[in-house]
Amino acid sequence: MQVIQGDVLKCDLPYFDICVANIPYQISSPLTFKLLSHRPIFRCAVIMFQREFAMRLVAQPGDTLYCRLSVNVQLLSRVSHLLKVGRNNFRPPPKVDSSVVRIEPRKPLPPVSFKEWDGLVRICFNRKNKTLGSLFKQKRVLELLEKNYKTMQSLQLAQESEMGEEKMSPDDVAVLANMVEDLSMEMSDEKEDDDMEMDDADVADGRASFREKIMGILQQGDFAEKRSSKLSQVDFLYLLSLFNKAGIHFS
Numbered sequence: 001m002q003v004i005q006g007d008v009l010k011c012d013l014p015y016f017d018i019c020v021a022n023i024p025y026q027i028s029s030p031l032t033f034k035l036l037s038h039r040p041i042f043r044c045a046v047i048m049f050q051r052e053f054a055m056r057l058v059a060q061p062g063d064t065l066y067c068r069l070s071v072n073v074q075l076l077s078r079v080s081h082l083l084k085v086g087r088n089n090f091r092p093p094p095k096v097d098s099s100v101v102r103i104e105p106r107k108p109l110p111p112v113s114f115k116e117w118d119g120l121v122r123i124c125f126n127r128k129n130k131t132l133g134s135l136f137k138q139k140r141v142l143e144l145l146e147k148n149y150k151t152m153q154s155l156q157l158a159q160e161s162e163m164g165e166e167k168m169s170p171d172d173v174a175v176l177a178n179m180v181e182d183l184s185m186e187m188s189d190e191k192e193d194d195d196m197e198m199d200d201a202d203v204a205d206g207r208a209s210f211r212e213k214i215m216g217i218l219q220q221g222d223f224a225e226k227r228s229s230k231l232s233q234v235d236f237l238y239l240l241s242l243f244n245k246a247g248i249h250f251s
């Protein structure tokens with residue numbers, strides 16, 4: 001047996017196929033993505049998390065806790081809730097309840113660029129209860145997408161990705177590994193609603209036609225009136241494919 005002493009977030013992990021861990025809860029999110037970015041990919045991890053984090057990992061469309069963490073982890077793995085561990089199982093009892101969760105990476109991983117996927121999901125879950133039509137009318141979202149669109153056009157890369165070549169690349173794995181921001185307790189819908197929607201007054205900016213292009217893509221997939229809180233993995237994958245086919249990119 002090899003014992004490695006150090007910060008698990010900073011050290012290079014050796015090959016492993018099973019991970020069983022009782023972790024400090026403040027590293028739940030970065031550790032989960034570090035494990036999911038490790039190659040070769042492991043077979044199964046059984047980890048105890050704070051109850052609310054665990055419920056976010058396994059949350060399904062329509063559940064209150066369904067969030068960006070749920071869709072990102074479930075894109076890469078199957079997660080199942082194994083067992084509740086109440087605070088009174090410990091002496092002295094901690095302030096929070098816990099749950100043991102099983103994480104089994106999907107094999108093969110879905111043929112999608114994680115950077116693209118997370119870029120889309122980030123926008124969609126910025127306000128998960130707003131309609132996608134409204135989210136994609138935001139000035140800063142349209143500006144970002146138009147900038148990406150023009151960059152792709154000038155690099156002539158759009159054509160390449162329209163041919164369905166997107167897949168998980170080493171770059172994506174690096175993005176995953178660096179996902180150290182804490183996705184665990186994001187409560188985006190509680191933020192102040194200060195987003196500016198781009199309306200007809202912006203026609204003068206020449207941005208109206210790009211806005212119409214985006215709205216057309218949402219309508220094509222019947223997404224304009226839908227809300228992220230109710231969309232499944234398959235819905236998000238379909239939406240991403242519609243955007244990418246139209247040359248719209250998120251990274």
Ligand SMILES: C[S@@+](CC[C@H](N)C(=O)[O-])C[C@H]1O[C@@H](n2cnc3c(N)ncnc32)[C@H](O)[C@@H]1O
Nearest residue numbers: 005006007008009010021022023024025026027
């Ligand atoms: C919840 S305790 C579990 C202890 C023991 N494994 C058990 O099951 O009884 C978490 C342990 O992780 C250690 N720890 C905290 N941050 C860490 C990190 N970044 N890397 C490695 N270990 C860490 C803590 O010192 C603590 O001993």
